[in-house]
Amino acid sequence: MIAELGQFALVLxxxxxxxxxxxxxxxxxxxxxxWMLATRPAVAGQWVxxxxxxxxxxxxxxxxxFSVLYVASNxxxxxxxxxxFTAVWGAHEGSLLLWLLVTxxxxxxxxxxxxxxxxxxxxxxxxxxxxxxxxxxxFILTTSNPFERLIPAAVDGRDLNPxxxxxxxxxxxxxLYTGWxxxxxxxxxxxxxxxEGRLDVTWARWARPWTTLAWSFLTVGIALGSWWAYxxxxxxGWWFWDPVENSSFMPWLxxxxxxxxxxxxxxxxxxxxxxxxxxxxxxxxxxxxGFLVRSGVLVSVHSFASDPNRGLFIxxxxxxxxxxxLGLYAWRAPSLRSNAGFAIxxxxxxxLLNNVLLVAAAGLILVGTLYPLFLEALDMGRISVGxxxxxxxxxxxxxxxxxxLAVGMHSSxxxxxxxxxxxxxxxxxxxxxVAGIAVPWIAYGTPGVLTVVGMVAGLWVVGxxxxxxxxRLKSGHSLTPSILGMSVAHLGLGLxxxxxxxxxxxxxxxxxxxxxxxTTNVAGYEFRFDSTRDFRGPNFDAVEGQVTISKDGKxxxxxxxxxxxxxxxxxxxxxAGIDASLGRxxxxxxxxxxxxxxxxxxxxxxxxxxxxxxxxxVMAFGGLLAVSDRRHRVRVTKSADAPxxxxxxxx
Amino acid sequence: xxxxxxxxALVALIVVGVGAAVAFALNAFQENLLYFxxxxxxxGGKAPPDRTIRIGGMVTLGSVQRQPGSLEVRFVLxxxxxxxxxxxxxxxxDLFREGQGVVARGKLVGDNxxxxxxxxxxHDEKYMPPEVADSLKKQHAGQKPSAAPLPSTTAAN
Numbered sequence: 008m009i010a011e012l013g014q015f016a017l018v019l020x021x022x023x024x025x026x027x028x029x030x031x032x033x034x035x036x037x038x039x040x041x042w043m044l045a046t047r048p049a050v051a052g053q054w055v056x057x058x059x060x061x062x063x064x065x066x067x068x069x070x071x072x073f074s075v076l077y078v079a080s081n082x083x084x085x086x087x088x089x090x091x092f093t094a095v096w097g098a099h100e101g102s103l104l105l106w107l108l109v110t111x112x113x114x115x116x117x118x119x120x121x122x123x124x125x126x127x128x129x130x131x132x133x134x135x136x137x138x139x140x141x142x143x144x145x146f147i148l149t150t151s152n153p154f155e156r157l158i159p160a161a162v163d164g165r166d167l168n169p170x171x172x173x174x175x176x177x178x179x180x181x182x183l184y185t186g187w188x189x190x191x192x193x194x195x196x197x198x199x200x201x202x203e204g205r206l207d208v209t210w211a212r213w214a215r216p217w218t219t220l221a222w223s224f225l226t227v228g229i230a231l232g233s234w235w236a237y238x239x240x241x242x243x244g245w246w247f248w249d250p251v252e253n254s255s256f257m258p259w260l261x262x263x264x265x266x267x268x269x270x271x272x273x274x275x276x277x278x279x280x281x282x283x284x285x286x287x288x289x290x291x292x293x294x295x296x297g298f299l300v301r302s303g304v305l306v307s308v309h310s311f312a313s314d315p316n317r318g319l320f321i322x323x324x325x326x327x328x329x330x331x332x333l334g335l336y337a338w339r340a341p342s343l344r345s346n347a348g349f350a351i352x353x354x355x356x357x358x359l360l361n362n363v364l365l366v367a368a369a370g371l372i373l374v375g376t377l378y379p380l381f382l383e384a385l386d387m388g389r390i391s392v393g394x395x396x397x398x399x400x401x402x403x404x405x406x407x408x409x410x411x412l413a414v415g416m417h418s419s420x421x422x423x424x425x426x427x428x429x430x431x432x433x434x435x436x437x438x439x440x441v442a443g444i445a446v447p448w449i450a451y452g453t454p455g456v457l458t459v460v461g462m463v464a465g466l467w468v469v470g471x472x473x474x475x476x477x478x479r480l481k482s483g484h485s486l487t488p489s490i491l492g493m494s495v496a497h498l499g500l501g502l503x504x505x506x507x508x509x510x511x512x513x514x515x516x517x518x519x520x521x522x523x524x525x526t527t528n529v530a531g532y533e534f535r536f537d538s539t540r541d542f543r544g545p546n547f548d549a550v551e552g553q554v555t556i557s558k559d560g561k562x563x564x565x566x567x568x569x570x571x572x573x574x575x576x577x578x579x580x581x582x583a584g585i586d587a588s589l590g591r592x593x594x595x596x597x598x599x600x601x602x603x604x605x606x607x608x609x610x611x612x613x614x615x616x617x618x619x620x621x622x623x624x625v626m627a628f629g630g631l632l633a634v635s636d637r638r639h640r641v642r643v644t645k646s647a648d649a650p651x652x653x654x655x656x657x658x
Numbered sequence: 659x660x661x662x663x664x665x666x667a668l669v670a671l672i673v674v675g676v677g678a679a680v681a682f683a684l685n686a687f688q689e690n691l692l693y694f695x696x697x698x699x700x701x702g703g704k705a706p707p708d709r710t711i712r713i714g715g716m717v718t719l720g721s722v723q724r725q726p727g728s729l730e731v732r733f734v735l736x737x738x739x740x741x742x743x744x745x746x747x748x749x750x751x752d753l754f755r756e757g758q759g760v761v762a763r764g765k766l767v768g769d770n771x772x773x774x775x776x777x778x779x780x781h782d783e784k785y786m787p788p789e790v791a792d793s794l795k796k797q798h799a800g801q802k803p804s805a806a807p808l809p810s811t812t813a814a815n
Contacts (some may be wrong), residue, residue, distance in 0.1 A: 189805040320785045351664045363672055371683050378687075389694035391712065396690035400683040407675070518748040520729045598749035602726035 010075045013063025014154040017104075020056035020111070021148060022050050025143035031134025032202075035127040047118045050133055053140060054115040061108045064153055065095050072645040074160030077101060077153040082164035083575050090154065090431070093177035094167040099301065100153035105181060106297075107143045109188045117192060117217070119330055124213060131199035132192075138212060139191055141174065142324045150317045160559070166575035183228030186257050187293040189221025193265060194290035197283045198332050207651040211272040216639040218266045223630030225259050230623035240582050243516065243594045243611045245619055246493055247396035253376045254296025257369045261289035264365040267358050275410040275420055277346055280340040281362070287336055292369070298325055299376075307639040344455070350422035357415030358424075364411075366406040371400035406580045409464045409504055412423035413471040416497055428474065435470030439463050451513040461508030468501030489636040496629025499622045506618025518598070522605045530612035532593060533557045539606065547571040552606065554584065554595045565595070568608075570597045592616050697739065700766060707766045710775075713742060714728035714761040722756055735762070735772075746774040753779040 010360040027049035034042025052143040064077070067458075068091045073079040082095045088126070096105045114136045121129055171178065232252070237245045244254065256536030263283040272282040298321040349355035400421055417428040425432075443463035447454045454462070472494045479486045515529055521536040528534070535555045542551040549571040556563045571578065586593040591614040598607030678746035695705040697715040705711055715735035722733045730747045733756075744762050754760060754777060 320764055348661050351668055357669065359668075360672075363676070367676060371679075375685075375687065391692045391694070393690035393692050393710075394688070396686045399686035399690075400679075403679050403682050457781050518729060520727055522727065581752055596749070602727065603725065605727040609749050 008401060009063050009066050009070075010154045010156065013067070014152070016056045016060035016063065016444075017144065017154070019149065020053050020060060020107070021141060021144035022143055023053040023056065024137045026137075027053060028134050028137030028141055031130040031132075031137055033134075035134065035202075038127070040126065040590075042546075043126050046130045046133040046137075049137070050111075050114045050118045057104075057108050057144075058110045059243050061095070061104055064104060066093055066453045067154075068092065068095055069162070070233065072160075073162070073164050074157055075153075076155045076157040078293055079161040079164045080155050081164065081167050083546065084491040085574070086164075086167055086172070087545055090167055090172050090177065093171070095221055095475065096180050097167045100147070100151040102184075103143065103147045103151050103301070104153055106184055106188060106356070107140060107147060108182070109184045109366060110136070110140050110191060113185075113189055113192055113221075118317075121213070128203065128210075131202055132195045135195040135198045136191060136196060136332040136469055137477050139195075139328070142328070146320050146324065150320055153529065155322055157648065164575075166546070166573065167593045169571070169573040169576065169578050169580045170239065172546075172573075173235065175231055175239065175240050179228060179231040179235055182231060183255060186221055186223075186225025186228045187296070189217065189224055190290040190293050191216040192221060193269075193286040194332070197286035198335060200337045201283060201332075204339055204342065206343065208272045208276050211269045211282060215266065215269045215581045216634045216636075218269060218286075219630045220634045222259070222262045222266055223627040225255070225262060226623050226630065228281075228626040229255055229259060230620045230627075233623075234620050237616070238585055240581075243583070243596070243609065243613065244617060245510065248375075248394040250376050251296075251300050253397070254292075254299050257372055257376075258289050258293040258296060260365050260372075261285060261292055261367040264362045264369075265289050267365075270359050271355055273344040275349070275355060277347055277349070278359070278362075279335075279343040283340065283343075283361070284336060285327075285366075291325075291332070292373075294321075294325055296329055299380075304585065308356060327597075328465060342580060349420070352418065352425065353423045354415065354418045357411055357418050361415070362407060364408040368401055368404045371404075372397060375400070392559045404592060406460070406464065409468055409500070412497060412500070413467045416471060416493065417474065417534045431474045431478070432471060435474065436463075436467050439470055441464035442466055447509070447512070448594050451509070457511060458508055458512040461504060461512070465501045465504030467503065469498055470501075472498040473617060486640070487636055489633045489638065490635030492629045492631070493633070494629070495632055496626045499620070499625030499627075499629055502618045502625055503622030506615045506622055509615025510613055510619065513612075514613045517610050518607065519610070520601045520605045520607050522603065527610065529610050530591075531558060532563065532612065534595065534610055536608070537605070543567060544571065546575065549582070551595070552584075552595070552597050552608075554608075556593055566593070566595045566596045570599075589615065589617055684764045694761075695733050697737045697742040698740040699768060700742045700772065705766055707768060710763065710765055713772055714759065715742070715743075715794055716759050717754070717756050719756045735760070742770055742772050744774050744777075745774045746777055748777075750777055751779045757781075 015091045027046055030042040030049065031046040032310060034040075066081050067075045067078050069088070071082065071084050071091075073082075075099070077100050081101070082091055082094045086094065100248060114133065117136075118133065121132075124132070158449075193214045196210050196217075198209040208484060229252075235248065246654070249407055265282070268278050268282045268285055271278045272642070298318075301321060302319060319601050321554065375396050379390050379392060382388060386519045414425065414432060417423075417432065418425065421629070440463050443466050444454065444459055447462055476486055479490075484576050517527075519527060521534075523536055523538050526533050526535040533556065535557070537553040537555055539550050539552045542549040549569040551567050551569045554568065556566065564586040566586060569582040569585035571580040571582055572578070581596050581598075583594055583596040585595075591612060594609075594611035594613060596609040598609060603606055664740070665705065692710060692712050693705075694712045699705050699712060700713055705813075713735065715737045718734040718736050718741065722731065724731045729749075730745070731750065732743060732745050734741050734743050736742075744764075746762070746764075758779055760777055760779045762772060762774035762778070763776045764772055767773050
């Protein structure tokens with residue numbers, strides 16, 4: 008009964024998307040106020056019914072209703088309650104329902120916090136969002152219904168994929184989806200702007216906080232995925248350039264470019280059409296990523312199932328969304344002209360370079376991701392592009408980006424006079440140079456050229472990000488959340504760069520066979536394999552090893568890596584033992600028995616790896632700080648129609 | 659400089675930068691293309707030696723050999739027509755087992771011996787790498803219907 012209720016609620020939610028799209032777009036076109044006024048209630052209704060539908064599915068999981076096919080395929084009566092809830096998005100159908108819920112939640116949040124937007128504009132925005140929601144809802148109803156019944160009901164379920172029975176992966180999808188579907192908001196703003204043919208740039212001011220918010224979620228979501236891959240896949244890597252990772256990372260790069268470009272458009276009225284194009288492409292790439300993952304075109308840990316109908320549906324939807332918005336762009340953009348100039352050394356130039364480099368990186372990653380698919384489609388053989396390609400093409404644009412950033416964040420609009428910050432910049436560079444060579448040398452060993460470059464760049468960004476807040480605090484000037492947010496986010500990026508440099512330069516990974524009682528030395532740490540014992544978990548059996556780690560005779564830690572076999576699916580899983588600290592991680596994973604009591608083991612030493620995820624969290628926190636700035640809420644009403652270029656020079 | 663010149667300078671700078679980046683990228687791209695070969699390709703001498711490639715197939719039942727206590731492991735990959743022996747030293751993935759489809763990345767070192775740097779098996783019981791499924795299908799299609807039976811897992815793909 009509950010499942011039918013969920014299905015019914017989903018149908019109702021779909022039915023409400025249609026008037027939302029129709030009244031929003033047509034009402035605004037015809038200028039019918041009554042029609043336009045109907046969009047917000049439609050958004051609210053759509054959200055309520057989607058939430059109800061999602062709740063019904065969650066409830067079916069909670070009560071172990073194995074007469075629902077999706078529940079029977081992805082849950083089990085022995086599954087702990089927390090994972091029964093997170094199993095809702097553990098496979099294709101439920102993930103899509105979560106997409107719909109997230110999209111609806113963004114729409115309803117926008118409806119709640121955008122009362123000051125002009126009615127025709129907001130109706131168009133909701134109209135566009137309605138089309139997106141309708142597409143997702145129709146997709147679920149026609150190709151991937153999570154409420155399908157299984158008759159006769161299964162006695163017990165086939166259990167959730169053991170890889171997903173983990174906290175990191177339980178929270179990774181909702182946050183990631185919140186991020187990438189949040190890009191639908193700037194997309195809708197851009198499309199509504201293009202439909203209206205608005206020549207001003209007020210849309211950029213409205214879109215900025217939403218874009219930054221979505222970007223913050225996306226940052227955290229990607230970082231969570233990376234963290235999970237590190238400890239759960241048993242390999243100890245933090246990024247694999249897997250096509251699915253790429254398809255969440257490319258929208259992140261474009262999203263980053265977008266909110267920098269939005270700043271220029273809002274403050275200076277420049278890059279108008281470029282910003283629109285970025286807003287359209289960021290979400291288009293996100294949709295393309297969804298298509299690649301969900302249609303089964305890409306095979307990786309993330310793809311659940313391949314069904315050609317699903318692929319065709321998403322392809323059609325992609326053509327409508329991307330083709331429609333790009334067509335609209337081609338039609339409208341030529342009428343947008345920017346006539347303000349800027350000097351070669353100015354914040355505008357720095358942000359332009361930022362955009363060029365970010366988009367170039369995204370483009371190169373896109374080529375590497377899609378090229379194998381093209382060749383395969385043309386039946387020209389199967390190839391894959393190795394991770395070194397991605398690492399190379401990513402580092403090439405990112406290095407100048409990071410160095411330019413250290414200077415660029417202190418430049419002012421129009422014409423930057425860098426004399427005033429020359430001294431602090433040089434001082435921080437000097438400190439970064441000394442520390443970037445000395446610290447890794449003393450702490451981790453002789454640094455290579457790339458290590459020094461990475462460390463100095465990262466430290467310089469950190470130092471440079473601190474200049475502004477410190478000088479403002481000293482001189483008693485106020486520090487608005489948006490300025491502080493910018494500094495914090497850049498500081499996070501600096502930490503991230505330091506972390507990546509540290510791990511990639513000094514990591515030690517060793518596979519070897521050990522017998523109980525044997526010891527081995529990795530990076531000055533002595534790993535002693537003590538013993539193994541059997542371990543019984545709630546829904547798995549495991550062999551648990553004990554590895555004692557000591558340094559210079561002093562005990563450091565005792566790790567207990569496990570090799571688990573989940574009972575229902577009889578899938579083996581490696582649960583690594585990790586000793587985490589800011590300076591380094593020690594990582595032990597059990598491989599397989601080698602005979603004679605020996606086990607193959609993977610021992611790793613990962614310096615500074617925590618800074619990678621920590622840096623991302625700091626970045627996202629910076630984004631949230633910037634969003635919290637009251638200026639985003641107050642000014643909108645006051646100067647909704649004022650020319651944007653007159654705004655003050657602060658970001 | 660006039661604004662126009664300044665803009666030209668900026669554009670020139672960007673063009674040079676992008677050009678250099680593209681040159682680097684193309685180079686990296688060329689070097690990192692990994693071609694996939696089936697075991698029949700390898701046995702038939704179609705795969706280049708001493709170049710990193712990927713090969714895929716099913717792990718032949720009973721073929722996994724290990725020196726007790728050693729990390730060194732050898733197994734035979736097959737597409738039910740031709741076999742290739744793979745040698746690997748390291749921790750095998752969780753789902754590696756006999757009768758399962760796997761993809762190995764490494765180099766061919768003559769005499770039908772493939773030295774793998776990495777062995778991939780996916781985290782799914784029903785999974786078969788699409789490359790493997792493909793090459794098995796091709797092999798199957800080229801043979802008489804009475805040829806070696808494909809495991810049921812191929813049907814799922």
